[in-house]
Amino acid sequence: MTPKTDKPYWWEAAEPQVADGGPLPEKADVVIVGGGYAGMGAAIPLARAGRDVIVLERDRPGDGASSRNGGLTSANIRWSYSKLKAKFGEDAAKAYYAEGVAARADLKDFVETEKLDCDLSMVGRFTGAMRPEILDSMKREAEIMQRELGIESTVIERKDQYDEIGSELYHGGIRRTDMGGLHPGKMHRELRRVAEESGTKIWGDTGVTNIAQVGTQFDITTPKGTVRANHVIVATNGYTDKGLPWLQKRLVPVISEMIATEPLSPNLMNTLMPRRQMHGETRQLGHYYRPSPDGTQILFGGRRYDDDMNAARERLRNNLTSIFPDLSDVGLSHHWFGFVAFPMDQLPKLTVHKGIIYATGFCGSGVVWARWMGQKAAYQILEREEAETAIGSQPFRAIPFYNGNPWFLPVMMNWYKIKDRFSGTLK
Ligand SMILES: Cc1cc2nc3c(=O)[nH]c(=O)nc-3n(C[C@H](O)[C@H](O)[C@H](O)COP(=O)(O)OP(=O)(O)OC[C@H]3O[C@@H](n4cnc5c(N)ncnc54)[C@H](O)[C@@H]3O)c2cc1C
The missing domain is CATH 3.50.50.60 (FAD/NAD(P)-binding domain)
Incomplete structure (x- = not known):
């Protein structure tokens, strides 16, 4: 489509x-x-x-x-706190995560003080676990982050996840309330x-x-x-x-790209995204997704590593419907991409x-x-x-x-794909 x-x-x-x-x-x-x-x-x-x-x-x-x-205001750090601690030491890991907290708060404060018209809403973010054992690791990590950094999160068991998302794909997950989304444009x-x-x-x-x-x-x-x-x-x-x-x-430079669904009915949106919050996954090549600021469409993103726009769009669409099978017949209104950068x-x-x-x-x-x-x-x-x-x-x-010229990217992406398939990767 x-x-x-x-x-x-x-x-x-x-x-x-x-x-x-x-x-x-x-x-x-x-x-x-x-x-x-x-x-x-x-x-x-x-x-x-x-x-x-x-x-x-x-x-x-x-x-x-x-x-x-995608407008997700996560200030993500690609390393988990525990891995960061193992590599750079406890003081550095604490300081890096504390800076993420400060940076998020600073953005919110700036938007409010300057009265920026940008649809910022701290609606929270749910990260879905791709496997049951990943949820166990997420629980351990959440406990450590709470104890050592004071960063709060809520563990959501699979049986309770329908309050977060109308999907069978995940095995529970973690909800963070200090994150949200804005209108990037x-x-x-x-x-x-x-x-x-x-x-x-x-x-x-x-x-x-x-x-x-x-x-x-x-x-x-x-x-x-x-x-x-x-x-x-x-x-x-x-x-x-x-x-x-x-x-x-x-x-x-890595391509990140998104699709937007056609407007969905309020009932369907209430089922799929009951909290109208932001979403992520534990896969290395995981997706990020969210409702449009008016709550009527789903905007869904992921990474790409080749030039084939049509194949990439179909891949994104298939991944969207693997999370939400109800969307298999829904049309798309937009498909676009841009470049992100990794040191x-x-x-x-x-x-x-x-x-x-x-x-x-x-x-x-x-x-x-x-x-x-x-x-x-x-x-x-x-x-x-x-x-x-x-x-x-x-x-x-x-x-x-x-x-x-990132000649090695296809090889790396294929390696991540394999890792995702066999472990459901939590970084
Ligand atoms: C599809 C997509 C989804 C994303 N989703 C999220 C998300 O949900 N949450 C999140 O936190 N981040 C997300 N990101 C990443 C985020 O958008 C970027 O990290 C951020 O916008 C980078 O801002 P920047 O100002 O550093 O660079 P950019 O906004 O990329 O601006 C760099 C500018 O430099 C200009 N430029 C380049 N070379 C020259 C030159 N020689 N002379 C003059 N100008 C030059 C370019 O034209 C460009 O306008 C996403 C990115 C993409 C593409």
Whole structure:
């Protein structure tokens, strides 16, 4: 079944708009490369502190992942707390998870204080266990997180899961009430509005092709001219191109894509998604899904590793109906995709290399992390105490034998598929 459009569902209400700042200035205090959540998150505190800040964006600001995502405000960390503790030690693991809690709270606080019109709702998230033994591991992990971090969650046994989701697929799961969802397109539109109202100037259709250090300053080159700046923040994440070779060698871009069902009846929605909350799964290549903000459609996402759009859509659709067989005859209204980015250690990054600040590597969870790290990048320039980040401070290593073309991705994805099939993977 072909969807009506390959544009994101979110663009119906908030499609990214062009930005024509006029002739490029020769100088700026701060240049931000990339106009998504991270770029806008950096611009706002800088502009509010009176800095002369400009954003240079290759397409329309927001055209990247920031207006295409699922809108789940999870601040996910790809490692479980226990695995993080084993690898980086207890203090680091605690600090990373605490930063996730702080970043989520900061986003909520910012949306409320600034009165952003972005449909943020802390409705909770249910993560379904793919096997009974996975639920046991989830219970143990939940107990440890409660005891050591004070992070609350509720274990849902299979017999009770119909209050969470109308599906037979899962063997119970965990419900978190400190997570929710927002409208990503509206969120980006609002961040851009606040950035511009604070004095940020934005140029769309202005890709950066080179950044060169000149003494203590930088020359940032674009087809429209070169800007000399005191500081540069790079916020290009999954859309990083060859204009940024140092970063390209450190980030793996991965396609994340979504479908939206046609509107469903209130009765069906009440059965399938009784709480109208956010959803995830324990599979490594698991799906994320949610109701549309008006509660009438299901938006369903997953990862892709080849170029075949049609096959990918059918795969997503089949996976949706394996969770909700009632949807087997339902049409799709939208199908779209975007790029997310993974560093080798799968932890978000705030790194300075040769004076350039990089805020990136959000591993498909940048709705919270991208604005947070962008903001931290700004705090570094403003020399504010809050610039510190525990999770973003791990070394940002180059990936061996890699230049930005992820030739190994199909092999990795196939390995994850096998793992998912045989273990139902809990990371
Ligand atoms: C389908 C999908 C679903 C997702 N679901 C979720 C979710 O539910 N929850 C969650 O937390 N996260 C989710 N994500 C991830 C999240 O959207 C991203 O992590 C986040 O938007 C990253 O923001 P960013 O500002 O770092 O990058 P982006 O928004 O991707 O912006 C980067 C920008 O840099 C620009 N750029 C690149 N190179 C240059 C250059 N040389 N010069 C100038 N500009 C350049 C690009 O054009 C782009 O606009 C999802 C992503 C996708 C694609």
